[in-house]
Amino acid sequence: MTPIDDDRPLDDPAESLRLIREEQANLARTLTPDPRLMYWPWGIAWLIGFGLIFLRFAPGGRVLVDMPAWLPSTILIALLLAAGIVTGITGGRAGRHVAGPSSRQGLMYGLTWSVAVTGMSILFAQFTAVLPDDRQSLLWGGGMVALTGALHMAGGAMWNDRNLFVLGAWTSVVNIVGILFGVGWHPLIVAVLAGGGMLVLGYTGWKRLP
Amino acid sequence: MTGTDEIPELDPVIHAQARLRVVSALSVMREADRIAFPRLQETLRMTAGNLSVHLRKLEGAGYVEVTKTHHGRTPMTLVRLTRRGRLAFDDYTAALQALLNPPS
Numbered sequence: 436m437t438p439i440d441d442d443r444p445l446d447d448p449a450e451s452l453r454l455i456r457e458e459q460a461n462l463a464r465t466l467t468p469d470p471r472l473m474y475w476p477w478g479i480a481w482l483i484g485f486g487l488i489f490l491r492f493a494p495g496g497r498v499l500v501d502m503p504a505w506l507p508s509t510i511l512i513a514l515l516l517a518a519g520i521v522t523g524i525t526g527g528r529a530g531r532h533v534a535g536p537s538s539r540q541g542l543m544y545g546l547t548w549s550v551a552v553t554g555m556s557i558l559f560a561q562f563t564a565v566l567p568d569d570r571q572s573l574l575w576g577g578g579m580v581a582l583t584g585a586l587h588m589a590g591g592a593m594w595n596d597r598n599l600f601v602l603g604a605w606t607s608v609v610n611i612v613g614i615l616f617g618v619g620w621h622p623l624i625v626a627v628l629a630g631g632g633m634l635v636l637g638y639t640g641w642k643r644l645p
Numbered sequence: 646m647t648g649t650d651e652i653p654e655l656d657p658v659i660h661a662q663a664r665l666r667v668v669s670a671l672s673v674m675r676e677a678d679r680i681a682f683p684r685l686q687e688t689l690r691m692t693a694g695n696l697s698v699h700l701r702k703l704e705g706a707g708y709v710e711v712t713k714t715h716h717g718r719t720p721m722t723l724v725r726l727t728r729r730g731r732l733a734f735d736d737y738t739a740a741l742q743a744l745l746n747p748p749s
Contacts, residue, residue: 445662445665448741448742448744448745449745451665451741452738452741452742452745454662454665454666454669455665455669455738455741456669457669458665458666458669458670458688458689459669459670459672459673461670461688461689462670462671462673462674462680462685462688463673465684465688466673466674531684532680532681532683532684532721533674533678533679533680533681533684534678534679534680534681534714534723535674535675535677535678535679535725536675536677536678537674537675537678538678
């Protein structure tokens with residue numbers, strides 16, 4: 436082997452393969468947004484937000500924890516906005532200084548979320564005056580969770596990411612079960628099972644990072 | 646089998662340690678994706694001058710494509726591994742594997 440410049444090659448093939456894996460993992464890690472920051476904010480928002488809705492509008496019209504009727508959904512929306520900001524910044528940082536099909540895909544997927552959530556919110560807001568508080572929270576909760584589940588499944592299809600697809604399918608099924616159990620039960624089921632699912636995926640995704 | 650068949654030829658362009666690191670890092674990106682020079686430099690922990698020298702050698706071999714563009718008003722240099730570079734990298738890693746586990 437004649438080196439074409441003075442940069443010394445490694446003598447040991449095993450050492451070279453180790454170096455290759457190290458550099459691959461290095462760049463892959465910076466290109467992959469931290470799954471904890473991508474999923475935990477949403478899991479926490481759902482656990483706390485839907486948890487509070489359950490405590491205020493429990494099955495049978497009971498009030499387990501007395502608080503103003505507007506408070507639980509306001510907290511849920513605030514937590515969801517915070518989660519959107521955290522994941523937006525995290526995803527943006529991972530995609531910074533990279534150009535090409537992957538970043539265009541990421542941008543289009545992000546825009547899809549914003550447009551879909553905005554459309555649903557405008558539609559649901561039309562029913563504020565005509566629905567009682569507990570029905571309204573089922574409409575908002577059930578609709579938004581259905582949207583989230585579907586978009587996660589679509590994301591899984593787009594990036595060929597089985598875990599994201601499974602999370603979306605799980606969220607969708609949990610949501611349907613919750614809706615069928617009806618007013619009162621939906622928030623509890625979604626908070627624990629779907630919120631919990633996001634916390635689990637954030638953890639397993641982080642453990643699997645290269 | 647002759648003696649020369651047993652030792653796979655290692656690509657001298659990739660064989661230098663610094664260029665092996667550059668190509669390894671670029672190999673995790675999808676084919677048409679490009680990474681900005683400063684971010685690649687940061688990941689590889691190399692000086693800008695050193696990275697430039699090695700990128701020029703890789704570009705000369707047709708293994709990487711370096712494009713200059715603008716992001717707003719700031720000029721930006723983007724790097725990607727070409728198909729040829731990816732093939733060379735795959736051959737190189739296969740050769741390393743063959744050196745480690747010689748066919749019996």
